[in-house]
Amino acid sequence: MKVGVVSFVGxxxxxxxxxxxxxxxxxxxxxxRVASTTRNVIQGIYEDEEAQIVFVDTPGIxxxxxxxxxxxxxxxxxxxxxxxxxxxxxxxxxxGMGKGDLFILNKLKxxxxxxxxxxxxxxxxxxxxxxxxIDQAKDAFPFQEIIPISALKKDNTDTLLKVIKKTLPEGEKxxxxxxxxxVSVRFxxxxxxxxxxxxxxxxxxxxxxxxxxxxxxxxENLVHIRVLIVVDRENLKKxxxxxxxxxxxxxxxxxxxxxxxxxxxxxFLETYVxxxxxxxxxxxxxxxxxxxxxx
Numbered sequence: 001m002k003v004g005v006v007s008f009v010g011x012x013x014x015x016x017x018x019x020x021x022x023x024x025x026x027x028x029x030x031x032x033r034v035a036s037t038t039r040n041v042i043q044g045i046y047e048d049e050e051a052q053i054v055f056v057d058t059p060g061i062x063x064x065x066x067x068x069x070x071x072x073x074x075x076x077x078x079x080x081x082x083x084x085x086x087x088x089x090x091x092x093x094x095x096g097m098g099k100g101d102l103f104i105l106n107k108l109k110x111x112x113x114x115x116x117x118x119x120x121x122x123x124x125x126x127x128x129x130x131x132x133x134i135d136q137a138k139d140a141f142p143f144q145e146i147i148p149i150s151a152l153k154k155d156n157t158d159t160l161l162k163v164i165k166k167t168l169p170e171g172e173k174x175x176x177x178x179x180x181x182x183v184s185v186r187f188x189x190x191x192x193x194x195x196x197x198x199x200x201x202x203x204x205x206x207x208x209x210x211x212x213x214x215x216x217x218x219x220e221n222l223v224h225i226r227v228l229i230v231v232d233r234e235n236l237k238k239x240x241x242x243x244x245x246x247x248x249x250x251x252x253x254x255x256x257x258x259x260x261x262x263x264x265x266x267x268f269l270e271t272y273v274x275x276x277x278x279x280x281x282x283x284x285x286x287x288x289x290x291x292x293x294x295x
Contacts, residue, residue: 002168022154045175193211211230
């Protein structure tokens with residue numbers, strides 16, 4: 001059996017989380033057009049008769065402008081380059097290969113494992129443009145494979161999976177049983193709420209917003225879930241709640257649909273918003289994000 005750890009590395013918003021969801025055929029990682037939506041390192045455990053592959057979705061690597069950005073980069077470097085068998089370097093092919101991509105490639109030169117270039121979002125571009133990007137990429141780095149895909153439309157993702165299996169070594173399973181991910185169901189439920197916030201409020205919602213499941217009570221055909229949304233200032237709380245609570249209700253309805261699809265049960269969802277000072281101090285707030293600096 002082919003076994004290995006495969007990490008997704010790239011700038012924010014190139015489609016790493018979408019690709020993870022596509023390959024797993026499951027909504028594990030939230031997606032948004034807001035940059036650096038992924039904060040925690042999320043593992044998807046793919047298994048079939050031929051292989052067991054641990055996919056690692058890392059936060060997008062970017063030039064940090066605040067503490068959260070620095071912590072995101074630290075996580076991405078640690079988990080994207082260390083202890084893996086294969087690196088998938090994703091770029092948004094429709095945007096070409098820019099300075100940010102070349103910056104990451106310089107880091108990847110330190111790696112001793114194979115690197116695939118995955119050209120994502122090819123559904124947004126013409127074939128001539130794609131061929132130009134491929135030629136540019138060949139000059140920039142000695143990729144073992146260059147594979148164009150559309151993660152959103154699952155175009156050519158089967159080919160990507162086949163080439164990954166071909167590259168990974170033979171080995172014993174890393175995980176036993178029917179595990180699909182390293183993150184808890186409670187974490188995924190909280191992330192669904194954060195995803196719907198990002199979708200609706202875009203640039204109005206900063207990265208400091210986090211969501212935490214305060215209660216998760218499962219019955220035979222119904223799950224009661226209470227999610228707390230934590231923000232860093234009072235005016236943002238008002239934006240999320242919206243006029244007469246309409247925004248919060250809309251976010252809750254959309255998140256509940258995702259939860260029901262994931263859990264296969266009806267969900268009764270409660271959402272409410274608090275500011276940091278009415279919840280916990282800043283240090284514990286970052287710890288809740290899973291991004292507390294160890295140093």
